[in-house]
Amino acid sequence: MEYQRTLAEKVILEGEGIFSGKNIKVEIEPSEENTGIVFIREDLPEKPIIPLNIDNVIGLDGATAVTDGEHFIYLVEHLLSAFHGLQIDNAIVHVYGEEIPLFDGSAYPWVRKIQEVGYKFLLVPRKKLYLRKSFQYQNGNGRISFKPSNTLKVKASIYFEHPLIGYQSFEIEINPRSYINEVSFARTFGFKEILFERKNKGILKGGSLSNAIILDKEKVLNPEGLRADNEFVRHKVLDIVGDFFTFGCPLVAEIEAVYSTHRLHIDALKSLYRAKLLEEVESRALTFLLVYKKRKKFD
Numbered sequence: 001m002e003y004q005r006t007l008a009e010k011v012i013l014e015g016e017g018i019f020s021g022k023n024i025k026v027e028i029e030p031s032e033e034n035t036g037i038v039f040i041r042e043d044l045p046e047k048p049i050i051p052l053n054i055d056n057v058i059g060l061d062g063a064t065a066v067t068d069g070e071h072f073i074y075l076v077e078h079l080l081s082a083f084h085g086l087q088i089d090n091a092i093v094h095v096y097g098e099e100i101p102l103f104d105g106s107a108y109p110w111v112r113k114i115q116e117v118g119y120k121f122l123l124v125p126r127k128k129l130y131l132r133k134s135f136q137y138q139n140g141n142g143r144i145s146f147k148p149s150n151t152l153k154v155k156a157s158i159y160f161e162h163p164l165i166g167y168q169s170f171e172i173e174i175n176p177r178s179y180i181n182e183v184s185f186a187r188t189f190g191f192k193e194i195l196f197e198r199k200n201k202g203i204l205k206g207g208s209l210s211n212a213i214i215l216d217k218e219k220v221l222n223p224e225g226l227r228a229d230n231e232f233v234r235h236k237v238l239d240i241v242g243d244f245f246t247f248g249c250p251l252v253a254e255i256e257a258v259y260s261t262h263r264l265h266i267d268a269l270k271s272l273y274r275a276k277l278l279e280e281v282e283s284r285a286l287t288f289l290l291v292y293k294k295r296k297k298f299d
């Protein structure tokens, strides 16, 4: 049986918020079984609580946010990606601002901190969502297809007209080891002109070369270069692993995302949810189901 997990100890990280330009502290507290992931806006006097579930999530251009309808926490996707990739089922996330700091633009700072404190197993089975049948969602050029599977598999394809990106595709079965080694380090990326434009308009009050891969028309401007040739599409997988945790528990499916965005991810998940094609299964029940299926094969 797979048991639910939380962190063994509290994790604290602090960094600049790229939207607000403010220094924001995030404390992740271990929690009991079946809590799920719960966000709290600790900087507001009423300390609003936002539990992670698909009704409380919105996909924006370039970020995913959680909201109770009135208060928001932006840029939750890389932290959620670390939770999903490392199989953290339960945690309380105290956020002292309106966004999660971006750090280096990857999920690795979270992964490293969570690995440092380690995990605690809770003696109840993990809950996961399985697909009853295949489903597809499309909007413009973007498309996401979901197929039933016994593990989480993600394939992403991106296209950017840039000599260093072009068409890239990357496919991986997600488990903690593959996630840490192949996905967690991949940074988000942006183009210099867009960054300057957003800074001039005041949309971004923070943000620098230390928060993302920044490209001009030909090259990477970060002195350290890329962490992998296809770091761009690996980051798309990182975002998918994060966004696809917004049901509040893992989604087990084979996912193919073509030219997808945060907005498309969340719209696709909401549409999948409305289509009633998901089944929540506890890991114990699943084991029985698989044994039963295998036996049937041999009968």
Ligand SMILES: [Zn+2]
Pocket: 077, 078, 188, 235, 239
């Ligand atoms: Zn991202």
